[in-house]
Each structure stands twice: as C-alpha cells, then as structure tokens.
Amino acid sequence: MQDIANTLENQWMPFTANRDFKENPRLLARAEGMYYWDHHGRKIIDGAAGMFCVTAGHGRKEIAEATSRQLTELDYSPPFQFGHPAAFALSRRLSSILPGDINHVFFTNSGSEAVDSALKISLAYHRARGEGQRMRFVGRERAYHGVNFGGISVAGMVKNREAFGLGLPGVVHLRHTWLPEQRFSRGEPEVGAELADDLQRLVELHGAENIACCIVEPIAGSVGCIVPPKGYLKRLREICDRHGILLIFDEVITGFGRTGKAFAADSFEVLPDMITIAKGLTNGNVPMGAVAVRDHIYETIVDAAPEGSVELFHGYTYSGCPVASAAGLAALDIYDKEDLFARAARMSPSFLDMVFALRELSIVTDIRGYGLLAGFDLAPDKSPGMRGYEVLQRLFEAGMIAKLTGDVVLLSPPLIVEESHIDEMDGKLRKVLNSF
Numbered sequence: 001m002q003d004i005a006n007t008l009e010n011q012w013m014p015f016t017a018n019r020d021f022k023e024n025p026r027l028l029a030r031a032e033g034m035y036y037w038d039h040h041g042r043k044i045i046d047g048a049a050g051m052f053c054v055t056a057g058h059g060r061k062e063i064a065e066a067t068s069r070q071l072t073e074l075d076y077s078p079p080f081q082f083g084h085p086a087a088f089a090l091s092r093r094l095s096s097i098l099p100g101d102i103n104h105v106f107f108t109n110s111g112s113e114a115v116d117s118a119l120k121i122s123l124a125y126h127r128a129r130g131e132g133q134r135m136r137f138v139g140r141e142r143a144y145h146g147v148n149f150g151g152i153s154v155a156g157m158v159k160n161r162e163a164f165g166l167g168l169p170g171v172v173h174l175r176h177t178w179l180p181e182q183r184f185s186r187g188e189p190e191v192g193a194e195l196a197d198d199l200q201r202l203v204e205l206h207g208a209e210n211i212a213c214c215i216v217e218p219i220a221g222s223v224g225c226i227v228p229p230k231g232y233l234k235r236l237r238e239i240c241d242r243h244g245i246l247l248i249f250d251e252v253i254t255g256f257g258r259t260g261k262a263f264a265a266d267s268f269e270v271l272p273d274m275i276t277i278a279k280g281l282t283n284g285n286v287p288m289g290a291v292a293v294r295d296h297i298y299e300t301i302v303d304a305a306p307e308g309s310v311e312l313f314h315g316y317t318y319s320g321c322p323v324a325s326a327a328g329l330a331a332l333d334i335y336d337k338e339d340l341f342a343r344a345a346r347m348s349p350s351f352l353d354m355v356f357a358l359r360e361l362s363i364v365t366d367i368r369g370y371g372l373l374a375g376f377d378l379a380p381d382k383s384p385g386m387r388g389y390e391v392l393q394r395l396f397e398a399g400m401i402a403k404l405t406g407d408v409v410l411l412s413p414p415l416i417v418e419e420s421h422i423d424e425m426d427g428k429l430r431k432v433l434n435s436f
C-alpha cells in the first residue's frame, strides 16, 4: 500500500477529476457494516451506501459465500438459448416483491443497460402491436438514466450530454419537478403536481400515436433527491393510460427499500409498466441490472413472434450470469430476513430530522428528503461544483463519504443504519459545513 501513489497513472477513472485525484488519492482498502477503512487505516462512515447500492451494509458473508459456491459449481453459462437455475430463481424472487403484475425480468449488467433495454423494449412492444410508428421517447429535465446513448438522450443533466453529440432523435423532455416554493419540503412537496401536464402538452404537440414511452425516476436521485410533488406520478400515469404511452420508472436508486417500501412505485402507489433496477439488486457486490415488465408487455412481444423464433433480439454476454444471480439471491435473502425495507421506513424520521436540522447553517440553501435518501444544496463558490468538490474532500478527511453532484450533497446510508451512525454523520457534516 505504501507505493500505491506510483500505480495510479494507468486507470482512467470514471466521473473523476483524474489529475487531482492522482495527486491526492482517496483510496478505500476495506469495508464492513457501515464503515470503510482507507489505505492509511482510517475509519470512514459510509453515508452513501457506496454509491446508493450497498443496501445491507458492507462485507456481508452470506453474499461472499453464495458467490463463491456459485463460482465453484457453475462459473458461466451462455445466456442465449441456454439457462441456469440461479437466474430463474432470482427472477422468480424478484417477481414476488415487484409491484402489481410486473412479473417478467430481463437481466442486464448495470442501470445504464437496464435503461437502454427498457427503451428498446418499449419500441418492440409497440411494433408487436402494429404501432411501430411510436418511436418518440419522453424524458425529463435534470434526470439521470445512466451513461449509454439512450440513457443520456432521455436524461437531462447537461454535463453528461454536452460532449457526446446529438443523442437519439425524437426525444422530448418534461420540465423537472423542482419549484422554488418547494424549498425545504420534507417528503412529497405540496405544490407542483400540474407539472405532469407537460406530458399532455407533448402529446398535443407530437401526437400520442408517435410516443412510445415516458421514463422518469420516481425520485430524481443523482441530481439531488428531487421528490415528486404530491399527485404528480398519479397524474403522469393517467395521461399515459389515456394515450397508450408506456410509463417506465427508473428505480436504480429508489429500488430495494430506499423509500421505506420495496419500490418507490409502492411508496407512491403508482404502477408503472416497467421498472429498471440495479445497485441494491446484489447489494452492490456484483454488477447486475434488470428491466422488470408487466405481463402484457412480455406476452405481447413473445406472442407476436413466430413459434421457435427469438422474440427479442437483445441481450448481453453476462445477462443473468451465475455469480450475479447468486449475489442477487443472497442479497434478497438478507433484505427479507432482516426486514430491511421496513427498517428503512422506521429509521427515516431520525435520519430526516438530522438532515433537515442542517437548515440552520447558512451554507445550506435547500433540503429534500424521503425515506433514507436526502439531498441538500450548498451555496456555490466561484464556479459551480467547486464547493461541492471541496465538501467531498473535507468530509473524507473528517471520516465520512457522501455522494456529491455539483454543489448538492446526497446522503443514502445503508439500510442497517442506527441512531449512533446518524449522530456520527451529523457531527461530521456540521464540522465540515461550519468550516467554510
């Protein structure tokens, strides 16, 4: 570990200030429960569940053992025209916790792939119904849907798009759902449901018969935890129903208990046509994502193909691969045994009390939160994002990891978080925020 500084050059790090990092690296060496240890042996509390994914906390032996067993028994199985028991078992388990008749699961390796797969499935669905002209996608400003071309096209974070050309043709966007009147709203804001009517306006502008789907994060996560206004998602659902538009919830962050229920669709009582998942699916231990779809979507596409023919020309070398499936099954076992989704609901009030009390600090200009997910805005420094980066560094020095997006601090602790951890995060956040 002493010579680590000499080994940093060759990795081109994702979403990272590479030059700066390599001068002053933040290296994580070990993790257990709610904590990391860095390469100097310093203990660091994980306020971000890794990156929204380590739902049951770090170093879960059950997952290590299950993946090791799986690798010994069946290391790899081709996913096209062959199958293996673990992927079927995982899809069955998932269908038992997914809402409504969302019972069919298509595996990918990441949230980005799940999003692009969902967009493709929406096109294939309409084509199978004889409405192949429905090719438009509706996304939303300030959304994050991963980094593949479909995802960045429907998303709305400018930095993730500006260097990468024009994106998919025919994508249109709803306005984002944050309004100044919502400032410091805890939970669902009272105002803003009418922003869903943007979809109706897009229908009138482009024709419902040309729109395949509308994709939204139920809570916009990466951009800063923008919670939907009361009634907004229901209104979106109604407009989609009226016009035959598929509604996709991107639950890559909100899935697996983050909102206090299995999925945000349960918390907000709105059933989408598809849900994209990743992150918590394997407790973040092995890369895996999925699109889960309602029965009618699967049946429409499958039944439209000739007998004996491949129905959907889409998939990945590692779709539902054995080791990821084993990790997923072990993670779901833990969530179930420890009743972690209900635990998230129980811990949410103390967590949100702590976060919303930061309002008294002048550097904090807005706070939003729901379940065990919260975001707060920092008064910016000279240029956007610089204060956020400084906070990330100072927090790390103080022994805490949070997720920073620009000048927004995001908190999403593992669902095993206890009161003492919330106090510890409070102390470190205040120390750092008061140092400006």
Ligand SMILES: Cc1ncc(COP(=O)(O)O)c(C=O)c1O
Binding pocket: 109, 110, 111, 112, 113, 115, 144, 145, 146, 147, 217, 221, 222, 250, 251, 252, 253, 278, 279, 289
């Ligand atoms: C809502 C949402 N969708 C998609 C993704 C992309 O997931 P991945 O980084 O696994 O590709 C993310 C990642 O943060 C996300 O938050």
